[in-house]
Amino acid sequence: MNLATFYAQHSKLIDQIGLDALLALSLSICLQAGQLALAQAAFMGIAAYVSAVVSLNFHWPLLASILAAMLASTIVAGVLALPVRRLRGIFLAIATIGFGEIVRVVANNLSITGGAEGISGIPPDATTPVIYASLAVVALALYALSRTKFSLAIALVREDESAARGVGIDVGFVRFTTLAIGGAIAGLAGALYAHSQFFIAPGDFGFGRMEQILVWCVIGGVTSPLGAAIGAALLTILPEAIRFLADYRDVTDGLILLLVILFAPRGIAGLWRRGARGRA
Amino acid sequence: MTGALTLERATVDYGGVRALCEVSLTVVPGRVLGLIGPNGAGKTTLINATTGIVALSNGTIRLGERRIDGLAQHQIARAGIARTYQNIRLFGTLDVYANLAAGAYPRPGRLTAPAARALLERAGISHVALDTIAGALPYGDQRRLEIARALAGDPQIIMLDEPAAGMNPTETARLVEMIASISQAGIGVLLIEHDMTLVRAACHDVVVLNFGEVIARGTPSEVSADPIVIEAYLGTDEGAA
Amino acid sequence: MIAQQLINGLLLGAVYALFAIGYTLVFGVLDILNLAHAAIFMLAAFATWSMLGAGLPLPLAFLLAVVLAGILGVLLDRIAFAPLRRRNAGTLIPLISSIGMAIIFGAIARGIYGVDERHFTLPLLDAPPMRFGPVTFTTVEISIFALAIVLMLVLTYVMRATPLGRRIRAVAEDSVAAQLLGVNLEHTIGATFFIASALGGAAGILTALQYNSVTVDMGGQIELKGLAVIILGGMGSITGAVIGGFVLGGVETLAIAYNLSEWRDALAFGVMFLILIIRPRGIFGKRALRAA
Numbered sequence: 001m002n003l004a005t006f007y008a009q010h011s012k013l014i015d016q017i018g019l020d021a022l023l024a025l026s027l028s029i030c031l032q033a034g035q036l037a038l039a040q041a042a043f044m045g046i047a048a049y050v051s052a053v054v055s056l057n058f059h060w061p062l063l064a065s066i067l068a069a070m071l072a073s074t075i076v077a078g079v080l081a082l083p084v085r086r087l088r089g090i091f092l093a094i095a096t097i098g099f100g101e102i103v104r105v106v107a108n109n110l111s112i113t114g115g116a117e118g119i120s121g122i123p124p125d126a127t128t129p130v131i132y133a134s135l136a137v138v139a140l141a142l143y144a145l146s147r148t149k150f151s152l153a154i155a156l157v158r159e160d161e162s163a164a165r166g167v168g169i170d171v172g173f174v175r176f177t178t179l180a181i182g183g184a185i186a187g188l189a190g191a192l193y194a195h196s197q198f199f200i201a202p203g204d205f206g207f208g209r210m211e212q213i214l215v216w217c218v219i220g221g222v223t224s225p226l227g228a229a230i231g232a233a234l235l236t237i238l239p240e241a242i243r244f245l246a247d248y249r250d251v252t253d254g255l256i257l258l259l260v261i262l263f264a265p266r267g268i269a270g271l272w273r274r275g276a277r278g279r280a
Numbered sequence: 281m282t283g284a285l286t287l288e289r290a291t292v293d294y295g296g297v298r299a300l301c302e303v304s305l306t307v308v309p310g311r312v313l314g315l316i317g318p319n320g321a322g323k324t325t326l327i328n329a330t331t332g333i334v335a336l337s338n339g340t341i342r343l344g345e346r347r348i349d350g351l352a353q354h355q356i357a358r359a360g361i362a363r364t365y366q367n368i369r370l371f372g373t374l375d376v377y378a379n380l381a382a383g384a385y386p387r388p389g390r391l392t393a394p395a396a397r398a399l400l401e402r403a404g405i406s407h408v409a410l411d412t413i414a415g416a417l418p419y420g421d422q423r424r425l426e427i428a429r430a431l432a433g434d435p436q437i438i439m440l441d442e443p444a445a446g447m448n449p450t451e452t453a454r455l456v457e458m459i460a461s462i463s464q465a466g467i468g469v470l471l472i473e474h475d476m477t478l479v480r481a482a483c484h485d486v487v488v489l490n491f492g493e494v495i496a497r498g499t500p501s502e503v504s505a506d507p508i509v510i511e512a513y514l515g516t517d518e519g520a521a
Numbered sequence: 522m523i524a525q526q527l528i529n530g531l532l533l534g535a536v537y538a539l540f541a542i543g544y545t546l547v548f549g550v551l552d553i554l555n556l557a558h559a560a561i562f563m564l565a566a567f568a569t570w571s572m573l574g575a576g577l578p579l580p581l582a583f584l585l586a587v588v589l590a591g592i593l594g595v596l597l598d599r600i601a602f603a604p605l606r607r608r609n610a611g612t613l614i615p616l617i618s619s620i621g622m623a624i625i626f627g628a629i630a631r632g633i634y635g636v637d638e639r640h641f642t643l644p645l646l647d648a649p650p651m652r653f654g655p656v657t658f659t660t661v662e663i664s665i666f667a668l669a670i671v672l673m674l675v676l677t678y679v680m681r682a683t684p685l686g687r688r689i690r691a692v693a694e695d696s697v698a699a700q701l702l703g704v705n706l707e708h709t710i711g712a713t714f715f716i717a718s719a720l721g722g723a724a725g726i727l728t729a730l731q732y733n734s735v736t737v738d739m740g741g742q743i744e745l746k747g748l749a750v751i752i753l754g755g756m757g758s759i760t761g762a763v764i765g766g767f768v769l770g771g772v773e774t775l776a777i778a779y780n781l782s783e784w785r786d787a788l789a790f791g792v793m794f795l796i797l798i799i800r801p802r803g804i805f806g807k808r809a810l811r812a813a
Contacts, residue, residue: 105787254624
């Protein structure tokens, strides 16, 4: 089997991996700041609908459609950051889950979003090169971010907010910014998702997807964006690889998650670092 | 421009308790002010009020001419007030360099490795490697790393909350030297301590708190001879609490 | 028909309350959100369906399924939470662990029952609705309501008047002090999970009977609604879960009454969101936000 045949048979999966990696990255940045902000699926949904509508109703080209969608999701994320700024831990998680549900209901009921039936016929412009080029851009941007002082601030906020304030870090700003960045990346994923599916519906962006994204990040390593992306890739490939287990195959997702939690809580990234240190 | 830290009639009420009552004191750059008092006297509340963690119900706090009560914690830190914590609050899973860089965060540019090592030297822990995980350091080194972190921001005032807790006499003596060199560098030091030996050796002046109020001021010898102070401590003023 | 809406609201609220008690019990004792609760809700319903299919009478099937749910809860704790307790793992990790178990439970259900919707064939369910003045309800509905109330009363009795209840409350209040007073922590936690999951399972069976439908996904909605209930009522408070359940049931029913039926979920979560912003500890919660 040559590369072309392999691609033809698995293109959908390959695209999915790219999108899932983007989604994992969007949650990862929030988790790195210690924020259990579970609204990425909602941001993705908002962006998917915005990009679908501007493409179908206003015939915007792909790039403009993506940018409009990302703008929308980023603004929503920034606005969400305000009321939740004092929430931490489980409370922040629940608030963002609630937000996600509200978005789902709104999408289910507006005519512009096509209600429960969603929107179909979106031009499938988000081909594999487009998806992976976007992933590369985001990866580069995050890498650049990791070399700045701000990335230290993110880690400090995660470690100990009060001590972070004590050394002069504006914790509110860090939380706002990471949530907005997460919103932007999730928005990119959403716009690309819309342009790679035949149709989108409210159910695509609910708590089920959010849980999945969280699982990828945990398996990859909560504080490691690369780990998150790898976790996403692995768990996206896995169901396909074990198709023969049929109805039982989802059990492996759960098993892997449990095994990671119980024996490797730092995730794949943690195992990697442990290995590196051991050799040093 | 350096300034003194001045509290004027600072009062803190929370949970129906008056934790701090009309406390006035001044920390002068270049001098070490000791803050002592029995447990629960309000010493940590005073630091928390100064750093903006709790709000003043009355009174003012100034750094130089600038009023800082009411500012956000990070703004107060950036204004030049650094602190250490009673229960050590390092960024435990990050390495020594990251902790120092954290302290230096508001300053422009990035903390260079030589500058980081200079800070470690000032704090007397030059033997520690920059890539050691902070939480893995021995207790005494962690305390001094916390002080190094506080110094990293080039503060005008540094507040040390029981830095000698858990230290043996040798380490305490080295702490005295460190505090002296910090104040000689022109930084104002507020030292909260139970260990009277340390207070006598390191402080120029002392303020005594009890039940949130100032009950005595003066030099360490004046204050340790003051009957009111002795009564407040019920004779437990010698040695570490 | 205000009266009819009231009845509907009470019924909805009773089931919400029953389910939410399970969440709040576990949170109160362990500070963790158990996202496998809804999976046990679903499994209990399927277990009942299977047992009815095997010829067991409904009361017996109900009882056995509720006990099975309780056992699953204990198992859940042993596998997914207990090892983490020894490690002092915080609150995010156990949450994820519960998601893992939820996935496994769901996969097992899907493996055994597939993705098709199942129905009950019970004469009870075909009984004609009864009319009492302005309100109409079926035998099933009144039974569900009565059973839910009975279970809540039994729980209240257990919590207030039995040594076990006292131990659970002690551990919820301060697990260290409780241990110093001789409370066996692991046994108490196990009992808490048994009770919480049994109630959650009961809620599942009642819901399945009410709508005459059992699917693998049936826990999806109540899983999230339950969060709204405990936020409203206060995390860790059983009274809060009950009152919150009825309030939420009332809010949703009102939405339906005012022709806002499609927006009722948004309303429910909107209320929850507002509570989190204005008064995060809810009506009866003692757990204030931990200061950052």
